Amino acid sequence: MIEATGGHLAGDVDAVQRLVQVDQKPIGRTPRSNLATYTGLFDHVRKLFAATPDARRRRYDAGRFSFNVAKGRCETCEGEGFVSVELLFMPSVYAPCPTCHGARYNEATLKVQWNGRNIAEVLQMTVDEASEFFAGEDAVARPLQLLRDIGLGYLRLGQPATELSGGEAQRIKLATELQRSQRGRSLYVLDEPTTGLHASDADRLLVQLQRLVDAGNTVVMIEHDMRAVAQADWVIDVGPGAGDAGGRIVIAGSPGQVARTTNSRTAPFLAQELARART
Numbered sequence: 001m002i003e004a005t006g007g008h009l010a011g012d013v014d015a016v017q018r019l020v021q022v023d024q025k026p027i028g029r030t031p032r033s034n035l036a037t038y039t040g041l042f043d044h045v046r047k048l049f050a051a052t053p054d055a056r057r058r059r060y061d062a063g064r065f066s067f068n069v070a071k072g073r074c075e076t077c078e079g080e081g082f083v084s085v086e087l088l089f090m091p092s093v094y095a096p097c098p099t100c101h102g103a104r105y106n107e108a109t110l111k112v113q114w115n116g117r118n119i120a121e122v123l124q125m126t127v128d129e130a131s132e133f134f135a136g137e138d139a140v141a142r143p144l145q146l147l148r149d150i151g152l153g154y155l156r157l158g159q160p161a162t163e164l165s166g167g168e169a170q171r172i173k174l175a176t177e178l179q180r181s182q183r184g185r186s187l188y189v190l191d192e193p194t195t196g197l198h199a200s201d202a203d204r205l206l207v208q209l210q211r212l213v214d215a216g217n218t219v220v221m222i223e224h225d226m227r228a229v230a231q232a233d234w235v236i237d238v239g240p241g242a243g244d245a246g247g248r249i250v251i252a253g254s255p256g257q258v259a260r261t262t263n264s265r266t267a268p269f270l271a272q273e274l275a276r277a278r279t
């Protein structure tokens with residue numbers, strides 16, 4: 001099932017200036033990349049810390065609050081928060097850093113607080129908690145709200161990229177994209193973005209995708225979830241079966257048209273969903 005949302009796809013390629021593939025590949029391969037750094041919101045958090053009277057007096061700039069820069073981070077673990085322990089005849093294991101106990105920063109950096117919290121404590125916050133904590137700071141609050149909107153409020157800001165699922169990585173990319181482009185004329189390609197999501201989170205995601213469309217972009221996605229398919233402007237039903245029995249376009253049209261197609265395997269399921277959505 002391929003679904004297209006947004007009017008100007010066919011025959012109007014000039015309308016597309018940019019192609020964005022929002023896939024489920026990891027957003028980083030090391031624990032140094034995390035939710036806060038990837039989305040760019042950590043840059044703003046570090047600036048807030050650097051602007052505190054305490055940081056100014058100590059002459060700490062925003063770089064001081066990065067765990068990737070030598071001056072502010074813990075020397076023992078070099079900002080990793082953990083150390084590799086070599087074991088005889090066994091693969092090495094990771095243990096919390098004995099110096100910073102996972103905080104990643106050196107003691108002097110951790111002395112600086114913004115509204116009563118240090119930078120390591122901020123990284124421990126969930127998106128929901130941070131959203132409240134930074135409510136008055138638009139540059140931080142806006143990306144946090146987007147992450148909540150797509151159902152990622154439970155993730156910690158410092159959650160290492162390596163711990164994120166493919167679906168979470170995909171939604172983080174989408175949130176980053178949503179805050180970046182309000183220009184329109186981009187084509188977004190997504191592969192089953194609702195996979196693994198609860199119905200309420202899938203609905204939140206679809207609201208965000210609709211926002212992209214409302215801003216003049218086009219969203220094309222492969223999808224088996226009829227909730228998503230029913231909301232599309234245009235549906236291309238590929239089949240009729242799976243594997244060797246598929247690969248042909250059975251019908252293309254509005255969800256209503258596809259639902260009325262007799263030889264489509266998708267039709268009865270889509271019809272059911274359309275009926276449900278109407279009630």
Ligand SMILES: [Zn+2]
Pocket residue numbers: 074075076077078079080081082097098099100101102103104105
């Ligand atoms: Zn350390």
